[in-house]
Amino acid sequence: MSTPDEPRPRRRREPTYLDALTFALDAAMDEDPRVIVMGEDIAGGAGTGEPFEGQMGGTWGVTKGLFAKYGPTRVRDTPISEAAIVGSAVGAAMAGLRPVVDLMWASFAPYAFDQIVNQAAKARYMFGGQAQVPLVIRMSVGAGLRAGGQHSDSHYALFAAIPGLKVVAPATPNDAAGLLLSAIRSDDPVIFLEHMSLYRLKGALPDSTAGIPLGTAEVARMGSDLTIVTIGASRQIALLAATQLALEGIEAEVVDLRSLRPIDWDTILESVNRTGRLVLVEESPAGVTISDAIAAEVNERLFGRLKAPVRRVLAAASPVPFSPPLEDAWLPTAERVLVAARLVCDRLPAGRD
Amino acid sequence: MTDEEQLEGLLAMLRIRMFEDRVRTEFAKGGMPGFVHTYSGAEAIAVGVIGALEPADLITSTHRGHGHCLAKGAPLDGIVAELYGRETGLCKGRGGSMHIADFANGMLGANAIVGGGIALAVGGALASQVLGDGRVAVAFFGDGASNEGVFHESLNLASIWSLPVVFVCENNGWAESTPFSYASSVSSIAERGVAYSIPAVSVDGTDLTAVRAAASAAVARARQGNGPSLLECIAPRREGHFVGDPEEYRGREQADQARESDPIDRLAEQLVARGILSAEALNAMRKDWSGQLDRAYEFALAGPWPDPLDVERYVYS
Numbered sequence A: 001m002s003t004p005d006e007p008r009p010r011r012r013r014e015p016t017y018l019d020a021l022t023f024a025l026d027a028a029m030d031e032d033p034r035v036i037v038m039g040e041d042i043a044g045g046a047g048t049g050e051p052f053e054g055q056m057g058g059t060w061g062v063t064k065g066l067f068a069k070y071g072p073t074r075v076r077d078t079p080i081s082e083a084a085i086v087g088s089a090v091g092a093a094m095a096g097l098r099p100v101v102d103l104m105w106a107s108f109a110p111y112a113f114d115q116i117v118n119q120a121a122k123a124r125y126m127f128g129g130q131a132q133v134p135l136v137i138r139m140s141v142g143a144g145l146r147a148g149g150q151h152s153d154s155h156y157a158l159f160a161a162i163p164g165l166k167v168v169a170p171a172t173p174n175d176a177a178g179l180l181l182s183a184i185r186s187d188d189p190v191i192f193l194e195h196m197s198l199y200r201l202k203g204a205l206p207d208s209t210a211g212i213p214l215g216t217a218e219v220a221r222m223g224s225d226l227t228i229v230t231i232g233a234s235r236q237i238a239l240l241a242a243t244q245l246a247l248e249g250i251e252a253e254v255v256d257l258r259s260l261r262p263i264d265w266d267t268i269l270e271s272v273n274r275t276g277r278l279v280l281v282e283e284s285p286a287g288v289t290i291s292d293a294i295a296a297e298v299n300e301r302l303f304g305r306l307k308a309p310v311r312r313v314l315a316a317a318s319p320v321p322f323s324p325p326l327e328d329a330w331l332p333t334a335e336r337v338l339v340a341a342r343l344v345c346d347r348l349p350a351g352r353d
Numbered sequence B: 001m002t003d004e005e006q007l008e009g010l011l012a013m014l015r016i017r018m019f020e021d022r023v024r025t026e027f028a029k030g031g032m033p034g035f036v037h038t039y040s041g042a043e044a045i046a047v048g049v050i051g052a053l054e055p056a057d058l059i060t061s062t063h064r065g066h067g068h069c070l071a072k073g074a075p076l077d078g079i080v081a082e083l084y085g086r087e088t089g090l091c092k093g094r095g096g097s098m099h100i101a102d103f104a105n106g107m108l109g110a111n112a113i114v115g116g117g118i119a120l121a122v123g124g125a126l127a128s129q130v131l132g133d134g135r136v137a138v139a140f141f142g143d144g145a146s147n148e149g150v151f152h153e154s155l156n157l158a159s160i161w162s163l164p165v166v167f168v169c170e171n172n173g174w175a176e177s178t179p180f181s182y183a184s185s186v187s188s189i190a191e192r193g194v195a196y197s198i199p200a201v202s203v204d205g206t207d208l209t210a211v212r213a214a215a216s217a218a219v220a221r222a223r224q225g226n227g228p229s230l231l232e233c234i235a236p237r238r239e240g241h242f243v244g245d246p247e248e249y250r251g252r253e254q255a256d257q258a259r260e261s262d263p264i265d266r267l268a269e270q271l272v273a274r275g276i277l278s279a280e281a282l283n284a285m286r287k288d289w290s291g292q293l294d295r296a297y298e299f300a301l302a303g304p305w306p307d308p309l310d311v312e313r314y315v316y317s
Helices: A017-031 A066-070 A082-094 A106-120 A156-160 A173-185 A234-247 A265-275 A290-305 A324-330 A334-344 B003-029 B043-050 B066-071 B076-083 B118-131 B149-160 B189-196 B208-223 B252-258 B263-273 B279-302
Strands: A035-039 A075-077 A098-105 A136-141 A166-168 A190-195 A218-221 A226-230 A252-256 A259-261 A278-285 A311-315 B058-060 B137-142 B165-171 B200-204 B229-234
Touching: A017 A035, A017 A066, A017 A098, A017 A173, A035 A082, A066 A075, A082 A098, A082 A106, A082 B118, A082 B149, A098 A106, A098 A173, A106 A136, A136 A173, A156 A166, A156 A190, A156 A259, A156 A278, A156 A290, A166 A173, A173 A190, A218 A234, A226 A234, A226 A265, A226 A334, A234 A252, A234 A278, A234 A334, A252 A265, A265 A290, A278 A290, A278 A334, A290 A311, A311 A334, B003 B043, B003 B066, B003 B076, B003 B208, B003 B263, B003 B279, B043 B066, B043 B137, B043 B165, B043 B208, B043 B229, B043 B263, B058 B118, B066 B076, B076 B279, B118 B137, B118 B149, B118 B165, B149 B165, B149 B189, B165 B208, B189 B200, B189 B229, B200 B208, B208 B229, B208 B263, B263 B279
Parallel strands: A035 A075, A035 A098, A098 A136, A136 A190, A166 A190, A226 A252, A226 A278, A278 A311, B058 B137, B137 B165, B165 B229, B200 B229
Antiparallel strands: A166 A259, A218 A252
């Protein structure tokens, strides 16, 4: 019990996902002078001098403070030139730097598609291992912010389909920091996808700057009745659904994929082998998704262990709509996860989800 | 250029021409997989520009990259073996003609995407500026690439950051079957420099000494930290777009015209006339290189194929 004489312990603001990204960038820049960050508005007010230059720190403030600490050589505001931003970052990576590019929205990435798909991803392979492209491209992804068709894409399946890229989608502050540190230290190009609905999510930061290995999934909740595999923000809705399912006597194991390429098959297969039931949750338009690939792999390798058909909870097969009721209908939701989970657990008559 | 430099330059150009002539012959025989695009007629550009560079400097190339490779010092055996897709090739057979690279000599890759290497060179220059290592980067690209958006973005970015990069446009008059005069809003690529506050000149790309002089000035400007330059080198395309191109889009007359100004004959005649080079010495050069080519082809064809089990090797570090 505290006495009036003791100062009240000052409650520190719990860090957010955004704070985690800043923490990782700062740590990476501090440990390695080859790390530079570049992108549109990442300093803000470039060339205006004091007191405005460097104050903005990007659309979400992630790079705030880095300009003051590391200066204009390593924290570079760029023109709105996605192809040249990514292309020059690829060339710089080949020539000895470790650039971290902020592309703002993943919807802008198609402007730089040649540089990502043909240059960054293929260089090491086409040149027989001569090239090294230690490059990170950060992008904000995700629907739900009423941003409409060209500010809401996640492009998970698109990027994950490209050999040569590593693709990660962290869903917690801890993972955001740990995976960003590992991405920057990786000698391969990494697409780093940050769901905007997670930016204000609070949680502990890692105790160290050791990083989290790329290519590893995380079991976010243990359970024995079914496995729910999630990507990015889907982790949150799956955990919500799992809480409700527990009240119904169903214990769901939630596996957060974290790494979309390469995929941590061991963790997924081990879990499904145990539960015999699989629901996949992914904010990608139905059609060709990462969940499809996982369902196919599970079908090939664990067919005899499955107690029910694999079910997917995906976004609608359309661009992301603007109108709120439409966007809400487009998104995967905890309710839809619940329905799918009850279906695979034989708690609902089949027919609709 | 000193007499000695001109002689060396002539030899370097001759090597590229003979290399490409041999490629055409061998390709026609079959056995060389895929597509090849020759550098014939543009030799003075690669030799003149790369002659102005230091060994540690960086270049990015095009789908027509054999000349850049040879001029930058890539080993002949490795180049030929790569064209044949052998494990002993420069890229271990994973790249081929259109994606040949020699990072050990600062050759950051041929590029089968038109304009694909331009921004990469800007990045090489960015690395040089951040690391302060004094390297200069050169982007080679064609007239067709100057209509790609990334060309314009790259020039603008290099200009505002004052990067040590030289943009070298090899204007051969043709973007595959489409004439430069049709596809470009300007009569000279050099006119585009002014839009980005980049000094630009246009030179005869079949004149080695002219190319070298312009390149030396641009490289010096970059090395001194004064920013990028644009160098347009005009060298008509002597051959088809690719080896085997029936060239239905241009008449024999136009093709013949393109062969009128030959960078190699032109310099050789000058050097012979000035008594610096004899016909015998020129023949000896040819014979020596021809022998080296023979040996490189033997090396390449004796080389092992990559192991099919290694198909996923080199995707990641």
